Amino acid sequence: xxxxxxxxxxxxxxxxxxxxxxxxxxxxxxxxxxxxxxxxxxxxxxxxxxxxxxxxxxxxxxxxxxxxxxxxxxxxxxxxxxxxxxxxxxxxxxxxxxxxxxxxxxxxxxxxxxxxxxxxxxxxxxxxxxxxxxxxxxxxxxxxxxxxxxxxxxxxxxxxxxxxxxxxxxxxxxxxxxxxxxxxxxxxxxxxxxxxxxxxxxxxxxxxxxxxxxxxxxxxxxxxxxxxxxxxxxxxxxxxxxxxxxxxxxxxxxxxxxxxxxxxxxxxxxxxxxxxxxxxxxxxxxxxxxxxxxxxxxxxxxxxxxxxxxxxxxxxxxxxxxxxxxxx
Amino acid sequence: xxxxxxxxxxxxxxxxxxxxxxxxxxxxxxxxxxxxxxxxxxxxxxxxxxxxxxxxxxxxxxxxxxxxxxxxxxxxxxxxxxxxxxxxxxxxxxxxxxxxxxxxxxxxxxxxxxxxxxxxxxxxxxxxxxxxxxxxxxxxxxxxxxxxxxxxxxxxxxxxxxxxxxxxxxxxxxxxxxxxxxxxxxxxxxxxxxxxxxxxxxxxxxxxxxxxxxxxxxxxxxxxxxxxxxxxxxxxxxxxxxxxxxxxxxxxxxxxxxxxxxxxxxxxxxxxxxxxxxxxxxxxxxxxxxxxxxxxxxxxxxxxxxxxxxxxxxxxxxxxxxxxxxxxxxxxxxxxxxxxxxxxxxxxxxxxxxxxxxxxxxxxxxxxxxxxxxxxxxxxxxxxxxxxxxxxxxxxxxxxxxxxxxxxxxxxxxxxxxxxxxxxxxxxxxxxxxxxxxxxxxxxxxxxxxxxxxxxxxxxxxxxxxxxxxxxxxxxxxxxxxxxxxxxxxxxxxxxxxxxxxxxxxxxxxxxxxxxxxxxxxxxxxxxxxxxxxxxxxxxxxxxxxxxxxxxxxxxxxxx
Numbered sequence: 001x002x003x004x005x006x007x008x009x010x011x012x013x014x015x016x017x018x019x020x021x022x023x024x025x026x027x028x029x030x031x032x033x034x035x036x037x038x039x040x041x042x043x044x045x046x047x048x049x050x051x052x053x054x055x056x057x058x059x060x061x062x063x064x065x066x067x068x069x070x071x072x073x074x075x076x077x078x079x080x081x082x083x084x085x086x087x088x089x090x091x092x093x094x095x096x097x098x099x100x101x102x103x104x105x106x107x108x109x110x111x112x113x114x115x116x117x118x119x120x121x122x123x124x125x126x127x128x129x130x131x132x133x134x135x136x137x138x139x140x141x142x143x144x145x146x147x148x149x150x151x152x153x154x155x156x157x158x159x160x161x162x163x164x165x166x167x168x169x170x171x172x173x174x175x176x177x178x179x180x181x182x183x184x185x186x187x188x189x190x191x192x193x194x195x196x197x198x199x200x201x202x203x204x205x206x207x208x209x210x211x212x213x214x215x216x217x218x219x220x221x222x223x224x225x226x227x228x229x230x231x232x233x234x235x236x237x238x239x240x241x242x243x244x245x246x247x248x249x250x251x252x253x254x255x256x257x258x259x260x261x262x263x264x265x266x267x268x269x270x271x272x273x274x275x276x277x278x279x280x281x282x283x284x285x286x287x288x289x290x291x292x293x294x295x296x297x298x299x300x301x302x303x304x305x306x307x308x309x310x311x312x313x314x315x316x317x318x319x320x321x322x323x324x325x326x327x328x
Numbered sequence: 329x330x331x332x333x334x335x336x337x338x339x340x341x342x343x344x345x346x347x348x349x350x351x352x353x354x355x356x357x358x359x360x361x362x363x364x365x366x367x368x369x370x371x372x373x374x375x376x377x378x379x380x381x382x383x384x385x386x387x388x389x390x391x392x393x394x395x396x397x398x399x400x401x402x403x404x405x406x407x408x409x410x411x412x413x414x415x416x417x418x419x420x421x422x423x424x425x426x427x428x429x430x431x432x433x434x435x436x437x438x439x440x441x442x443x444x445x446x447x448x449x450x451x452x453x454x455x456x457x458x459x460x461x462x463x464x465x466x467x468x469x470x471x472x473x474x475x476x477x478x479x480x481x482x483x484x485x486x487x488x489x490x491x492x493x494x495x496x497x498x499x500x501x502x503x504x505x506x507x508x509x510x511x512x513x514x515x516x517x518x519x520x521x522x523x524x525x526x527x528x529x530x531x532x533x534x535x536x537x538x539x540x541x542x543x544x545x546x547x548x549x550x551x552x553x554x555x556x557x558x559x560x561x562x563x564x565x566x567x568x569x570x571x572x573x574x575x576x577x578x579x580x581x582x583x584x585x586x587x588x589x590x591x592x593x594x595x596x597x598x599x600x601x602x603x604x605x606x607x608x609x610x611x612x613x614x615x616x617x618x619x620x621x622x623x624x625x626x627x628x629x630x631x632x633x634x635x636x637x638x639x640x641x642x643x644x645x646x647x648x649x650x651x652x653x654x655x656x657x658x659x660x661x662x663x664x665x666x667x668x669x670x671x672x673x674x675x676x677x678x679x680x681x682x683x684x685x686x687x688x689x690x691x692x693x694x695x696x697x698x699x700x701x702x703x704x705x706x707x708x709x710x711x712x713x714x715x716x717x718x719x720x721x722x723x724x725x726x727x728x729x730x731x732x733x734x735x736x737x738x739x740x741x742x743x744x745x746x747x748x749x750x751x752x753x754x755x756x757x758x759x760x761x762x763x764x765x766x767x768x769x770x771x772x773x774x775x776x777x778x779x780x781x782x783x784x785x786x787x788x789x790x791x792x793x794x795x796x797x798x799x800x801x802x803x804x805x806x807x808x809x810x811x812x813x814x815x816x817x818x819x820x821x822x823x824x825x826x827x828x829x830x831x832x833x834x835x836x837x838x839x840x841x842x843x844x845x846x847x848x849x850x851x852x853x854x855x856x857x858x859x860x861x862x863x864x865x866x867x868x869x870x871x872x873x874x875x876x877x878x879x880x881x882x883x884x885x886x887x888x
Contacts, residue, residue, distance in 0.1 A: 007862050010849050022845045022865035023343030028351065029869035033844035065346060066338035193841050219869075227870030227883075230842055234787060309791070320788040320877055322383050322825065324837030 017044040024067040025059040029226025031216035032056055032132040034190050039130055042197035043204060045070060048087055048100045052080035052108035055139040078112045080104045081120035084127045099204050102129045106147035107137045110171050121180040121209045128203045128210045134218040142221040146171040151287040152273045159276035164287045177211045178250035184210040186246040191234035192317050215242045223272025235267035238314050240295035243302045257306030257313040264292045352868030354883040356861055361831030361879060365427060367778040368415035370749040371398045375412050375427045376832050382430060382824035391434045392446050398751050399471040402510045405432025406502050408748045409631030417781050417830050423794040426823050429815045439509045447475055447517060454479045455765055458539035460526055463491020464747045465545035465737025468754025470518040476762040480518040485525040489515050491547055496571045498597055499808045527708025541761045545737040548702035556651050562659035567598040567699030574601045583607045583695045587664055590699035591615045591628030596635060598699050599643040604807050609643045610691055614669055614681050616647050626671055629745055640802040652688055663692045704739045725757035734761060779831040783879035795823040833858055833880045839872035848872055
């Protein structure tokens with residue numbers, strides 16, 4: 001018999017900052033919960049949060065409980081960036097050097113929250129805006145958003161006789177952010193936790209607005225097993241569909257090279273939102289070719305193909321080591 | 329403080345009162361799965377375990393873990409044909425871990441640091457067991473008995489312990505001082521009666537009467553009879569006595585050219601010894617070269633590395649050939665007629681060696697040296713040997729019909745024929761003897777299936793080149809000097825880090841990193857349990873299990 005473990009004590013002794021406690025109501029295998037946890041680990045305790053309405057807000061704050069251990073303010077759907085900007089201005093007025101982070105989903109970033117975000121960036125507030133990109137309005141029942149990839153089926157872009165899932169393309173939000181000439185903007189993925197944490201630290205170091213788009217699989221909305229969230233996120237990077245890049249003042253300063261480029265079908269076939277693309281249908285074959293072309297375009301545009309193996313490329317960046325030391 | 333309305337505020341961390349563990353339909357459990365190297369080791373070592381300790385920097389701990397199974401690592405690290413490396417999953421990823429060199433270095437390091445075996449005190453009422461034969465099987469059995477708190481009395485016909493390791497292994501593979509060092513340390517823990525032959529100085533009846541149990545490991549000392557169509561050259565030498573003469577005196581009769589018959593370790597060693605004296609040496613065997621996928625029955629018994637080195641040293645190997653005919657002048661060999669053969673499967677595991685007409689060739693040689701295996705020298709135990717001259721034993725080494733009589737090593741039927749196989753036999757017999765003497769039922773051997781290659785998550789590893797040892801070039805291989813240099817400490821440390829740790833937690837923190845619910849908690853303990861799952865909050869998503877690099881976490885259904 002092993003002696004009983006005092007879990008409360010052990011939890012208090014974990015050697016990392018825990019900003020998001022368990023007991024939250026995220027679904028099994030939630031990519032967003034993982035992304036938020038990793039973000040807070042890197043941002044660590046001296047921060048304030050403003051969170052737009054969305055899954056993250058709903059599953060962490062079932063009143064009278066809160067899963068957060070840092071000051072947290074729930075904004076409405078549209079104005080997380082505006083609220084964060086106000087918090088930052090107030091802290092500055094008080095002479096306090098505390099970072100403010102705005103959290104929002106892709107709906108609260110690409111669509112509904114966009115004008116507040118653009119204004120915050122334009123005014124130059126010292127705020128990190130983190131977008132947890134799960135590529136649809138998951139909280140309200142998987143409606144398509146400006147971030148939903150081309151040809152993905154959602155409840156408002158179903159696959160059927162008329163068309164093969166979403167007709168339009170995924171909005172290139174980072175290009176729009178780049179046009180604001182902010183000091184730092186980047187994409188990250190839950191499949192590369194060390195890379196994600198490194199980018200959070202980098203973003204918090206800069207003076208002025210910064211932006212992070214984190215690819216966060218949604219097992220329910222994307223239609224894959226809860227154990228596959230990281231596998232799916234990793235393949236999104238390794239196919240070139242979700243490039244991991246960094247921008248400074250709008251210019252590309254870094255991209256994670258892909259050592260072994262996988263065909264997009266490796267990513268798509270794990271998710272039922274793309275199931276219709278594997279039907280025996282000429283339109284399906286055309287859409288598959290279209291998605292492969294989009295990935296090829298990303299690889300070419302950002303120069304993602306690794307010329308030689310590198311410790312920080314798509315195969316090296318997630319390497320684990322005995323005893324728990326990851327690179328970065 | 330401003331007063332807030334109750335609906336507008338919640339206190340930090342209060343979600344902990346909501347136990348999401350109730351959502352779960354499957355729970356992640358940490359469970360050790362045997363690594364393929366463990367399953368592949370005839371001695372029963374768990375290389376994954378001690379290589380992991382080397383990677384953690386616990387060198388003494390690694391050696392202690394190693395000698396808990398095999399007391400002779402400096403020896404086996406040099407002479408074993410390391411089937412562990414053939415089964416190593418890293419081989420399917422890039423190239424296998426150089427396990428034999430890690431083992432060898434640990435053995436040498438222990439000798440340098442003069443570490444003592446971790447042994448319990450011997451209780452005053454300890455029983456004594458007789459071990460016949462001081463070769464690897466006998467030594468292993470005696471050592472493991474001592475570990476289990478039983479005194480061992482080792483009996484051997486020779487003045488020094490070591491058996492075949494001492495009499496027939498050339499020092500270019502196993503330097504004397506390495507053997508002496510390791511055997512001496514072992515002999516210090518057991519009692520030894522040298523110059524004592526079973527049947528001549530002591531009888532089996534006396535041993536069974538005087539000792540609590542007897543382990544017989546006499547090895548195979550009697551060369552098998554050999555002829556070609558009933559004809560034998562007058563000046564025939566068998567390989568084993570020649571090898572023994574070389575090892576003892578450094579001399580063999582002058583031979584200009586020879587053909588050696590056989591594909592085992594003795595044949596290869598004999599060929600290499602003769603090549604060192606300047607003879608032109610051919611080796612003829614029915615078998616094919618050992619390679620992955622070649623059945624054990626069809627392949628040469630010698631290790632691939634030794635065959636390769638023999639060829640580098642000038643030995644010509646004729647696989648799938650047989651001597652069809654001896655060309656004699658008087659009763660002296662002047663040549664042999666070779667013929668191509670194939671071992672063809674007949675019914676139920678039997679093979680027939682079929683020669684092919686029209687493929688005959690002639691070799692001009694002045695000696696034919698059979699190395700076609702040995703049988704047990706039966707003196708003193710004639711009544712126990714089964715048909716074909718070996719001991720028939722059960723899985724624990726017990727001789728059927730005798731409660732306290734065990735046998736193992738090369739003398740048992742179906743023996744591995746290797747040092748590590750003999751070490752394993754000795755350990756299994758010691759465990760069975762201990763169970764017998766203490767009256768416990770022995771727990772059935774746990775032979776869980778080793779983890780499959782697809783059970784690992786290779787995304788989390790990086791390719792790295794295998795550390796290769798320096799080997800003397802063929803033209804500089806002298807008679808006695810060891811030809812393989814082994815690896816240095818830093819090289820071994822790097823090599824150990826390459827281990828994929830199949831089925832064994834390596835504390836990489838990945839489960840702790842990927843859990844969206846902070847349900848995986850990291851322990852402070854440096855060893856043993858490294859992570860705990862807090863089932864109050866674990867929702868059973870399976871991320872930790874799917875992403876575990878080493879396959880240490882399984883999802884167990886909770887719905888039934």
